[in-house]
Amino acid sequence: MAEIAHGGTAAPAIRPPVIEIGVLGWMRKNLFGSVPSTLLTIVAAYMIVITVPGIIDWAFLRAVWVSDTSAACKAPGAGACWAFIADKHRLIFFGTYPYAEQWRPLIATAILLAMIVGSCDRRLWNRWLLAWWAGGLVVCSVLMWGGVLRLTYVSNLDWGGLPLTLVLSVVGCVFAFPLGMVLALGRRSHMPIIRWLSVGYIELIRGVPLITVLITASVIFPLFLPAGVNIDKLLRAQVGIILFEAAYIAEIVRGGLQAVPRGQHEAADSLGLSYFNKQRMIVLPQALRMVIPPLVGNFIGLFKSTTLVIVIGLFDLLNSAKAALTDLNWRGFSIELYIFTAAIYFIFCYSMSKYSQALERDLNKGTRR
């Protein structure tokens, strides 16, 4: 414009054609850009039109929200039976935990969740966080087990539902992390025997499915122990999960260790730091910082994998939900139940994965070009 304006009068500004701007322009560009694109849009829109209204009608408009019996849900024309979920929500969330004491796992779950959410804030990443976690886990165990402070004792075989899922994944991660770090350092060690032992362990575990590790934990661990020593099913599953998870965390941490430039090692050596101090003060802080996003991703995987404890008969969130299906008064509402359970898992995993993406962007700020 400026060049034209040089000579004489400025040309009047012409508005772009109406088809290029606004909603129309956006649609033209993003929905009807070419012939194949237009065809795809029409097919997709048609599929949405024939499915989505029916789903909304079923899930909301015709749904039965409150009812004490399944009669209202079985009436012709009734949609989704959310009354079933409402009736069974305590079984789904807390499994076989004694009914009158279920406020305890509720508070424990709240504490665990608060700690997880709190740990997401990077301003709180300091040594106090570790103390908070230790304290929080102690409070949670007191609440869950009881036996002190005039709380009745609840065997951990009665634990179930969402608290069990959280305990299995959080404790699994907390204990697998140091083990995985040691294995990762072992795999990068200069000592051949230590390296072979680490590689052997990591590859053995990563080569087999979690189910085999859980079955091993439930069937073979008792044989490993001397006669008379007995550890219960939950603890065995937890140990199995920790041992399994450690191998995966080791590989992630190894990725971070490999990304630390060689110069950092050499600089630490030239300062005369011992191996332990070199790793603690120079290498690990840099390596771990790089692997936080994949570690979060790994935690999401672990959270989903805890559902496998169903195979050895523990009542995690999914299995407690399935237990609700066995009620003869409420037969035939599996879809509602699975949708509800899936929604709970989805909320957890989706928010964690969004957090991990945001964190990745944030942590890369310094190094991104």
Next chain:
Amino acid sequence: MAVQYGGRPAGGTHWRLSWNDRNVRSIVYQIAALAAVVAGVWYFVDNTLENLRRLGLASGFGFMDREAAFPIGESLIDYTPADTYARALLVGVINTLYVSAIGIILATVLGTVIGIARLSRNWLIAKLASVYVEMTRNTPLLLQLFFWYMIFLELLPPARQALQPVPDVFLSNRGVRFPVPAAADGWSLMGAGVVIGVVGAMILSSWSRRRQAATGQQFPVVWAGLAAIVGCGVVGWLLGGAPTALDRPALRGFNFSGGVEVSPEFVALLLGLVIYTAAFVAEIVRGGILAISQGQTEAASALGLKRGMILRLVILPQALRVIIPPITSQYLNLTKNSSLAVAIGFPDLVHLANTAINQTGQAIEGIAIIMAVYLTISLSISLFMNWYNRRVALVER
């Protein structure tokens, strides 16, 4: 004389045993670690032997020759309950490999389509693809398996009122039944023709590559190869008398006869594995394509290459390098996840080995077999994908 980093004088004739010597320390550490592991293993083995003796359990793989005495719902090889445990476990291994192999192929196809759809310029398609990815990635696979299985068992009608989405394909709570070509010589000849065509196409492609390298002349190798495969197949089919008869399923009383039936367990497992893994594959494919810089496309179009050729000659070869290592671990995951079959009752290796363990009490042997088989499968897939990765990898000087 320069002192080596380890602290030991280089070339010295004597060296003292000192804690300050790095090599001495490292040997001590290694011996200690090995001793700890050996002691731990020895302790566990000792306890186990003691426990086995106390419980009166025999050990060893002798049970493999005994009669299994349990039926298996579906098997690709002949099996009756009178067969041995060894054969029952072999059925399990074959079922695991079968469902994994089909799952890997379908998940790759579906995942690639979804991954490209997420990059589509069409807003609606891209959004639908990302809804799919987020929904399947963020819910447990086991829950999805239960969901698909439940749809078969509870929502589909019994065989007599089977749904027919396509003529001759029946959906019921007994599974899916579909027509297959009736056995005839023509089909095996057609198969042989296709194999000959594939070999011919491979020879053709290597010849055309050599010729292009030598003379610069191009040859429409994709079309010629396809023509060779299809042509040889058709010729084989015609030589065999051009059979057209289909073995159609038909309702007889309460059940079907004819056609091929796949069980609800198999379909649910396959659906679950494919839909779940495809979401991860889609993300990998999308990442691989995004990793190729825009400049590559622009440079290729500046050279005058057409869109299809840019994708085939410039984008894909580079994207594959980024895609293959993570996709290998997804294939491994799919294979390992096929063990979730045990939760919905598909007779895979873990399921059958678990049954064998419950019947014989030979837990250690049973689990050793499962682990050995999975390790072998994992190792084979890794080796194959590593070989393929080396083939497509950038040759660096």
